Amino acid sequence: MSTGGNDAAQRTNFLAVEDLSVTYRTGSGDVPAVRGVDLAVAPGTKLGVAGESGCGKSTIALALLRLLPSTARMSGRILLDGEDVLTMKWGRLRAVRWAGASIVFQGAMHSLNAVRRIGDQIAEPILLHEQRTPAEVRTRVSALLEQVGLPQQRAAAYPHELSGGQRQRVMIAMALACNPRLIIADEPTTALDVMIQAQILRLISGLVSDHGISMLMISHDLSVLADTCDRLAVMYAGRVVEEGAAHEVFSTPRHPYSEALSAAFPRIGDPASRRRPRGLPGDPPDPAALPAGCSFRPRCPAAQDRCAETDPALWRAGAERRAAxxxxxxxEQAVELGVPPAPAAPSAAPPDRPANGADPAQPEEIR
Structure with a gap:
């Protein structure tokens, strides 16, 4: 999934993130929120990004369109259709937002203007980016509302007059307003109940498939991403720790952190997983004080002494799979990469020989 600077890969991926790092300047020093992340989304495909709060998911979403505050310092490359977002001039960047790539934020009530009708808010990006008459804009707004399952009459409503699911549909309509080639969905269903969540996810997936749009969806819910996305990247402490086909990462994770996220969901028809849910003790590390070696080591049930000496990279972990x-x-791979070898398994102790000198491994009749 990583482009690795390959020109051919850049041409086939509408979005290519290369070695992206984001550091926030604070009064107590610099805080690294994203550390050397590579991601790629091919046209018409869906990439999911999972992880706990504080792992850097939303920072990446905002970085893709340069929406981070002035205290953030970014390095690396973010290529949208071959153009680097980090070096774009403001005029070009304004043209790319909404028309090239758009974003659906979590919590629609905080993103919509409470004192403007939703029809006017959907129309705003169309008026800014396209040359259309007022009548054409009204027709386009009506079509977008119908696309997301809302009656045209709701264009005259204010955000507070809509339910949570309806407001989220309005955000999706706004994201589609200028026919972007990439939609960034940052926790689009977090505040919704289970039934509405399922409806919104089906709606997003259907629209992406029907229009051939690329999508990057961010969530802490691994099961949602496994059902919705083609590929999945799991983040921890600002880095990607596993990536691969979404259903494979969810069902057969190769990194202990991915395994813990997957195990947090009870399996339908498995009473044992319901009676003994598995959790992950502890909290993610402070980005400003990361542990030596593997950042997941303090919480890892499979940690070894060598994990304190090795800062793992994304290594091959199967067909189109990588894990850190x-x-x-x-x-052999460990030796080649200069990683300390795995500790030798303890040898089984030989059985005690009885006092009469008989060998306990021999049958009684041979003794």
């Missing part, structure tokens, strides 16, 4: 964990390496 020493456990995916064979002994």
């Amino acid at each position: 964990c020493v456990h995916v390496l064979s002994d």
Whole structure:
């Protein structure tokens, strides 16, 4: 999934994030929120980004369209259709927002203007980016509302007159207003109940498929991403720790953190997983004081002494799979990469010989 600077890959991926790092300047020093992340989204495909709060997911979403505050310092490259967002002039960047790529924020009530009718808010990006008459804009707004399952009459409503699910549909309509080629969905269903969440996810997936749009969806819910996306990247402490086909990462994770996220969801028809839910003790590390070696080591049930000495990269972990964990390496690969070898398994103790000198491994009749 990583482009690795390959020109051919850049041409086939509408979005290519290369070695992206984001650091926030604070009164107590610099805080690294994203550390050397590579991501790619091909046209018409859906990439999910999962992880706990504070792992850097939303920072990446905002960085893609340069929406971060002035205290953020970014390095690396963010290529949208071959153009680097980080070096765009403001005029070009304004043209790319909404028309090239748009974003659906979590919490629609905080993103919509409470004193403007929703029809006017959907119309605003169309008026800014396209040359259309007022009548054409009204027709386009009506069509967008119908696309997301809302009656045309709701164009005259204010945000507070809509339910949570309806407001989220309005945000999706706004994201589609200028026919973008990429939609960034940042926790689009967090505040919704289970039934409405399922409806919104079906709606987003259907619209993406019907229009051939690329999508980057961010969520802490691994099961939602596994059902919605083609590929999945799991983040921890500002880095991607596993990536691969979404259903494979969810069902057969190769990194202990991905395994913990997957195990947090009870399996339907499995009473044992319901009676003994598995959690992950502890909290993510402070970005300003990361532990030595593997950042997941303090919480990892499979941690070894060598994990404190090795800062793992994304290593091959199967067909089109990568994981940042020493456990995916064979002994030969570890030697080649300069990683300390795995500790030797303890040898089984030989059985005690009885006092009469008989060998307990021999049958009684042979003794």
